[in-house]
Amino acid sequence: MIIVYTMEREYPYGTLRSTNASKTKVVLEEKGLPYRVERVRPGDVWKKVPHVVAKHPLGKVPYIDDGELTLFDSTVINEYLNDAYPEPPLLPDDVPGRARARALENYGDEGVLMRFLPMIWMPWWSPEEQRDEQAMEKGRQGLREHVLPFLDGELADRDYLCDTFSLADVPFAALAMVLQVDGMDVSAFTNVARYLDRLRNRPSYTAISPETSMEDSAGRG
Numbered sequence: 001m002i003i004v005y006t007m008e009r010e011y012p013y014g015t016l017r018s019t020n021a022s023k024t025k026v027v028l029e030e031k032g033l034p035y036r037v038e039r040v041r042p043g044d045v046w047k048k049v050p051h052v053v054a055k056h057p058l059g060k061v062p063y064i065d066d067g068e069l070t071l072f073d074s075t076v077i078n079e080y081l082n083d084a085y086p087e088p089p090l091l092p093d094d095v096p097g098r099a100r101a102r103a104l105e106n107y108g109d110e111g112v113l114m115r116f117l118p119m120i121w122m123p124w125w126s127p128e129e130q131r132d133e134q135a136m137e138k139g140r141q142g143l144r145e146h147v148l149p150f151l152d153g154e155l156a157d158r159d160y161l162c163d164t165f166s167l168a169d170v171p172f173a174a175l176a177m178v179l180q181v182d183g184m185d186v187s188a189f190t191n192v193a194r195y196l197d198r199l200r201n202r203p204s205y206t207a208i209s210p211e212t213s214m215e216d217s218a219g220r221g
């Protein structure tokens with residue numbers, strides 16, 4: 001059985017999860033694969049303790065064990081899962097379509113998950129009085145100015161970034177998760193608002209929903 005290592009913690013306002021590890025959980029769910037979640041203490045990740053670095057040289061999550069294979073980085077893991085467990089396929093059939101999916105997936109990672117989302121997401125893990133509301137607003141403003149207009153255009157005539165659900169949509173499931181907790185209003189971007197709801201309504205989202213307890217999201221089968 002695949003083991004996925006991640007950071008998750010329950011708060012009164014919901015279960016908070018690593019955005020990158022949530023990407024991997026979504027793909028495990030979309031593929032219907034049996035897996036078990038192993039929670040790594042956030043302090044062990046921040047301090048880069050030896051047992052974390054032994055699995056991920058940068059001391060980050062996610063990493064997975066699949067039998068003898070240990071693999072890190074959500075994008076690499078998800079490509080591996082799609083190759084090793086081809087059904088249902090999560091990349092388009094044609095070469096240009098696959099390239100476009102990977103480009104959009106990379107945009108989700110670099111343009112959203114690494115750039116603006118941490119400004120919003122990190123403070124939610126701290127007590128309310130310690131949250132940097134200015135940094136959070138800067139993150140939201142970054143989304144409004146740079147990300148949401150682009151995404152709204154890409155979704156003008158399609159339900160998912162590559163028409164049907166693909167690896168390109170996976171980072172945006174993590175965006176849907178963060179904005180569900182944050183409550184940021186995205187209604188000015190009609191296509192994005194509908195898209196985020198569409199992602200939240202997929203069965204795979206249950207595994208990363210803030211409304212799902214840690215006990216109820218510890219794996220499948």
Ligand SMILES: N[C@@H](CCC(=O)N[C@@H](CS)C(=O)NCC(=O)O)C(=O)O
Pocket residue numbers: 018019020021045046059060061062072073074075109
């Ligand atoms: N490119 C990596 C990024 C992983 C990453 O930054 N994970 C965060 C949690 S969402 C982490 O472990 N942060 C701890 C740190 O950067 O020290 C991936 O996609 O898996």
